[in-house]
Amino acid sequence: MNPKLIVLIAAAVFLAGCETADCDHVMRVSVADQKMYVFKQGAPIASYDVSTSKFGLGDGRGSYRTPLGEMAVAKKIGAGAPLGMKFKNRRETGEIVPADAPGRDPIVTRILWLRGLQTQNRQAFDRGIYIHGTAAEHDIGRPRSYGCIRMRSHDVVRLFDTVGVGARVEVVPGSLQSAIAKTDDAAKADESPKADEAASKSDVVQKTESIQKTTEAPKASRAARKPHVTKTPRVAQR
Numbered sequence: 001m002n003p004k005l006i007v008l009i010a011a012a013v014f015l016a017g018c019e020t021a022d023c024d025h026v027m028r029v030s031v032a033d034q035k036m037y038v039f040k041q042g043a044p045i046a047s048y049d050v051s052t053s054k055f056g057l058g059d060g061r062g063s064y065r066t067p068l069g070e071m072a073v074a075k076k077i078g079a080g081a082p083l084g085m086k087f088k089n090r091r092e093t094g095e096i097v098p099a100d101a102p103g104r105d106p107i108v109t110r111i112l113w114l115r116g117l118q119t120q121n122r123q124a125f126d127r128g129i130y131i132h133g134t135a136a137e138h139d140i141g142r143p144r145s146y147g148c149i150r151m152r153s154h155d156v157v158r159l160f161d162t163v164g165v166g167a168r169v170e171v172v173p174g175s176l177q178s179a180i181a182k183t184d185d186a187a188k189a190d191e192s193p194k195a196d197e198a199a200s201k202s203d204v205v206q207k208t209e210s211i212q213k214t215t216e217a218p219k220a221s222r223a224a225r226k227p228h229v230t231k232t233p234r235v236a237q238r
Contacts, residue, residue, distance in 0.1 A: 022073070023168075024041050025164070026039045026042075026168045027168070028172060030172055034142060036151070036159075048159065050140065050141075051141065051144045051145050053148075054146075055146070059123050061123060064146040067123075068171050069117070069118040069120045069121045069171060071114040071168070071171070072117055072167065073114060073165050074114060074125055075113040076112055078160070079110075079160070083096075083154070083157070084096040084108050084135065085109055086107070088106075107132045107133070107134065110153075114129045131151065134152075137152050
């Protein structure tokens with residue numbers, strides 16, 4: 001079947017399923033900022049630092065790149081798992097890996113598996129592109145992943161509990177302003193160009209301040225975790 005037709009069908013199914021899917025939330029990931037902005041019905045409600053691919057942007061098989069464009073949460077995995085729970089092949093291993101454990105870089109805590117809705121990201125699901133927790137929290141805020149969108153464990157739990165299956169994810173290469181501006185309505189026909197431009201700039205500033213003031217969950221005390229760490233060779237994860 002034509003790949004473009006497959007993507008169109010997937011998009012149609014996604015839209016048709018809004019009665020049961022989460023159509024209220026949108027996550028926008030800015031590669032330039034290495035941040036995720038979460039919106040509910042168009043209003044910003046949270047922001048998180050993330051880490052996209054160190055290999056750049058794209059959807060080629062074996063490229064380890066982060067795909068651009070519109071995707072959706074296809075599956076949520078790990079509900080109720082403790083912070084730091086290691087996953088292998090999307091299954092809990094029983095091992096708890098603390099944040100920034102030396103030589104460790106597994107997928108931990110939660111997984112939101114993404115499905116591409118456009119031709120440019122149609123392989124995302126088969127490639128195993130996730131939003132997930134990482135033990136290598138010191139790398140958050142810089143492009144260090146193998147294609148996935150990494151988050152701190154506390155942050156990915158909050159996101160996991162906020163959004164549902166079907167929630168849209170948009171990965172954009174631009175900065176905060178370009179990501180936020182996408183939520184603004186088209187200019188009203190009866191407004192002058194100058195007034196339009198001023199209003200748009202004001203909206204961006206206000207929304208930026210609102211997002212930046214969003215309270216993020218505090219980091220858990222490492223002393224309180226007392227996790228069991230198995231000394232195994234480091235294996236690259238996405």
